Each structure stands twice: as C-alpha cells, then as structure tokens.
Amino acid sequence: MAATDTIPTARAASTRKRAADYLLTRHRFHFAEALPWLIAIAVFFIFPTRMTFGSQVLVMIMFALSLDLILGYAGIVTLGHAAFFGVGAYTVGLAAARLEWTEPISGLFAAAIAAGLVGFITGWFLLRYRGLTLLMLTLATAILLQETGNLRSDISGGYDGLPGLTFKPLLGLFDYDLYGHTYYLYALAVLAIVFYLVRRIVYSPFGQALTGIRENVRRMHAIGSPVHWRLVTVYTISAAIAGVAGALFTQTNAYVTLTVFDFDNSAKVMVMLILGGTGRLYGAFIGATVYMVLEDYFSKLSPTFWQFGIGLMLVLAVLFAPRGILGVFENIGKYFAERKRT
C-alpha cells in the first residue's frame, strides 16, 4: 500500500474536489433556466389577445409547483390539493364580495395565510398517515371544505359562485384591462417570486431532508430527523403557495365558484405535474403548459369529445414517458452524452 500511496492520494483528492464541487455548485442558476421566463415574456408579445388564457396557465403552473414541493420532493401523495387552492380563491373572493377588500396584493398575502393555516392544521393530523389512507383523507378534506361552502351558500354563493368581482388597480396604478395584459404580467411576477422561494427551499438542507423522507422515511427516523415536523412545515408552505395560486385565479377571472374545490381540480394538477415530471421544479412549467394548451386546442376541435384527446395523451405519456416530459429530455441528453463518450 505504502509505495503506491501518493498516486491514489492525488486521485482521491481530485475525486473529493469533484464531489464537493457538485454539491457546492448545483444550486447555482443555470443559463437554461432563463428559457421558460423568456418564453413567458415572448408569449406576452406574440399572443396579445390570449392573455386571459395565458394567466390561467401561469396560475396552474404555480399550483403544480406547490404540489411538486410535497409530491415531488417530500413524496406526500395527495388528492386534495384543491382544498388549498380553493381556500385561497375564496379568501380574496369573499374579501372582495363581502368585505369590500379589493386590494389585490394584500389579498394574495391573506390567501397565503388562510391556506397555510388550513394546511398546517390538516397536515398536523393527516401527515401521520401515508399511502392510500392519506390519499383518502386529503380527498375528504377538500370535499368537507366544499360542502361547508355549500352549506353556507348565503355567504359563499354556493355553486353559482361569486360573480362579477372587481379589484382595485395594481399598486394603485395599473387597472384591469379587457385582454388581461396587466394580470398576465402580474401573475408572471408573482410566479417568479414564488418560484424563487421554492427553489431556495428545494436546494436548502431542509429540502435535502425532504428528499430523504421521500426516499426512505424509516431511515430518516433512525438518523434523528423530526419527520412529522418536516412534513407539516413543507405541507404548510405548499398549501400557502396553492392558496396564492387560487387567489390569482379569482383575481384574473373576476369570479369564483365552489368548483375550485372539485376532485377534478386536485386530480388535474397532479396529472399536470406527473406529465411534466415530478421533483424537478420545471416539470410544473412544462406539464401545466402542455396540458392547458392541449385542453384548449382539443376543446375547440371537438367541444363534445375533447376529453378523449386528453385521455389519449395521458395513455401515451404513461407508456412512453413514465418520468414525464422532462424525463424524456433527460434520457435524450444522457443518450447523446454517452454517444459522445464512445
């Protein structure tokens, strides 16, 4: 051993450096990450008449991003994420309709707090369970909230909803316009801020612990991780973000009905995320955009049978892209990297 020690030591040092560099640098911004934002800005100029639809896509991206935090990173499988979207949507809706509180930005904060609170309370009880039990309990939570709204339809407006809401101009300057230009840029700015927060969390030591819980919860207990507390924390954050998405939904559409709590909404956001790719941040961007654009396209093509197109797309995705669209890109990248090497 002693005679050959110097060479392995030098090699070990370089391996060490490479390994350390990987962790030290991987949270840095990559230039490719500018792409979705540039596209979003380009869309603003290319499709000036489709801005309302564009805002809806941005809202769904944010909603899917909030789900990625708990599903993609912490491995919490939920079918009730619409609960928090709905709480956020109704927070600004009720505030505007019943309390004349129509300032949009403070509305977002109120929605985040309300949804986060519901996330914290339900998470505290539900996150002791996993798998199918959790799936059913989260589903039940969303239905309970929906039915509570239905019970007091005098306040919530029931399934007729709260139509014709008006909000104050943004920052007191930019008013709502017919084509939704203002709200598109507003939604984009909020999404950028939320994305930055999520990205920080994902690359933090806390985010690392979340992936640990996803990969092996048993070992996490054994290495001393306060698993339940970590899950409740991330669930609360995710709920708050979903609440902001819901609030933006109400603000951009100027109405809200109890259908925001629908199982459909919970399932749709999960499909979007899985379609794009879980645990990758940008999966939410690709998945929500592809889903929304196809849904829009198919429903124009055939107003009666458009769901067939969506179904077909999902079957194809499950067969050929089990890790989502981003997973396909990754595989292609890997393929070319290997070809280059040989």
Add this chain to the structure above:
Amino acid sequence: MTAALRVEGLNRTFGALPVTRDVNLTLDRGARRALIGPNGAGKTTLVNLITGALKPHSGRVALNGEDITALSQANRARRGLARTFQINQLFRGLTVLENLCMTIGERDGHCNNLWRSAGAKPEVIDEALGHLESLRLTDDALKLVRELPYGRQRLVEIAIALAQKPRVLLLDEPAAGVPSSETHLILDVVATLDPDIAVLIIEHDMDVVFRFAREITVLVQGAVFTQGTPEEIMNNEQVRAVYLGEESHPGARRGKHHG
C-alpha cells in the same frame, strides 16, 4: 461509571407471542458485545426496542444514564444512538455523498434551514467525504446508491450510522447478503471502529463473533439465555446444545445456515 446503554426488564409481545422477555443488557463505554441466538430469538426486535422503532410493554432503556424509554426514535438518535439495518435502508435515489451530508445535516440541525443552500457549508461536505474515504467509498461519492453493488451499499449503510457520530452503535448483521469475497471489507470497518463507541453487533458468522466481541449475549426465545466472554460461551455446554451445534469448535461451523 454510567453505562453507555442500559436495558432493564424489557418486555414485548406480538399478540400472544412474547418476543422479548425480561431482557437486561448493559453496554459500557467502548463495549464490544455480540448478540447471538437462533433465528426468531428476537434479536432484531430487541434492537427495534432499544432504538425506539418499537415501544416496549414494560421495562426501561437508558442512554448514558438518561432514561430514554419515552423518547421517540429520532430523539434517541439525536442523543447518540445509531443503528444499521439487517436489510439496507438507504436513500436509494440520492447520491452517496448526499446520503451522508443529509445525515450530518440532521445531526447538527442544519436541516432546519430552509433558505441557505445545502452546499454552502463546505465543512459538512468535507466531513462526509472523510467518512467516505475511511470506508474507501470516495470513488462512488457521486453515484446514486441504487447503482452500487450490494456490498458497496452495505458500506454506505454503515457510513450513515458513523456519520451520526454515535456513542452507542447497534449493527444488525452488517455483513448479511454480502458476497463472502467482500465480507472482509465490512469486517475491517467494524474492527477499526472508534474504541470509545459502545458497539452491539448481531451476527451469525461465529468467526466474526469470536474475533470481534469481548462479551457475548445469547438470546433464546426472547430471553437472555446466558452471557459471558467468548471463552465462556464457547465452553458452555448448554449454548452449544441450543445454538452452536455439536461441533467441538464453533468456528468450524460458519453459521451461514442460520442466515
């Protein structure tokens, strides 16, 4: 001197089946104790009771003199009680390096931080790489755990436990499932553990037990059958009858058939 780990009158049943019966066990600082016994003797259950993965129906567990019976598994781990699993429990989709960095992060409370990037503390990465180097895993640092052969994964299993900087370490068959050509790697690691750590090892391979252990506890049907030095155990007629078999020298029989 307070014992590193003291187990008193531990009882646990699964339904009507008593799996742990009045177990008393003491590990002094730096202890090297082997826990042996036939299949189904309740060895892993005992480890689960000590670490808090299972709750005892009666009895006490004390770590460095502190009663930890009511504490959660995670709380016990943070107080310096680490274990490895008979079947690997690893973060398979993460790199080996992350497996260790996360363990260190949880140990030192870094994982409560949601804002700072995980790579921002070079000393954590440095320590993780140090653990990997001592187990000759440096070359695998950036590989995903699931891409490693089982023998290497087994080393990661131990590396995680060591990264916890434990004062008491429970090794549940560390060499189980490892091809015999590679067991020496794991046994070398076990042999060179910090002499201050109190170690309890469950092992079927009698060669390993007699080489490593300074004390042996024999568990039969959930109860401590006897304990003593390796010589005492080797010469104990009853132990031979229930466990070691008829051979004159227990080392001659590799004990693999128990596995």
